[in-house]
Amino acid sequence: MKIRPGTHLILDSVIFILFVVVAVSGLILFLAPSGGYNGARGLSTPESLLSLRRQGLKTVHNWVGLALAGLVALHVILHLPWVTCQFKRLFKKPVRSAAATADRPPVSRQVG
Numbered sequence: 001m002k003i004r005p006g007t008h009l010i011l012d013s014v015i016f017i018l019f020v021v022v023a024v025s026g027l028i029l030f031l032a033p034s035g036g037y038n039g040a041r042g043l044s045t046p047e048s049l050l051s052l053r054r055q056g057l058k059t060v061h062n063w064v065g066l067a068l069a070g071l072v073a074l075h076v077i078l079h080l081p082w083v084t085c086q087f088k089r090l091f092k093k094p095v096r097s098a099a100a101t102a103d104r105p106p107v108s109r110q111v112g
Contacts, residue, residue, distance in 0.1 A: 003078055011075055018068040025061040029054070 032054065052060065076083070 008078070011071065011078070015068065015071050015075060018064055018071065021064050022061060022068055025057055025064070029057060029061060
């Protein structure tokens with residue numbers, strides 16, 4: 001199955017964008033205060049970010065993360081022929097050339 005390079009470019013671009021969304025939302029969820037006095041509204045923190053409360057941001061983070069995992073799996077499946085070729089090259093026994101074996105004397109095996 002031959003895939004056009006444009007398809008890979010689009011897929012990789014979408015994967016990158018989803019990764020940035022998951023990374024930024026994860027960082028916001030990690031750094032943003034939760035709970036506390038009056039639900040952290042007593043501090044000078046915004047109540048919502050991009051009109052998303054913490055639970056909404058968690059939902060977006062989780063769903064975009066699942067989409068990202070699915071597209072990464074699709075990416076690996078599309079590159080499976082390349083991956084198998086690289087594993088075959090990695091574990092292939094080195095083949096000696098005829099010139100290399102001609103210089104060596106024959107191996108004699110002694111029984112006994």
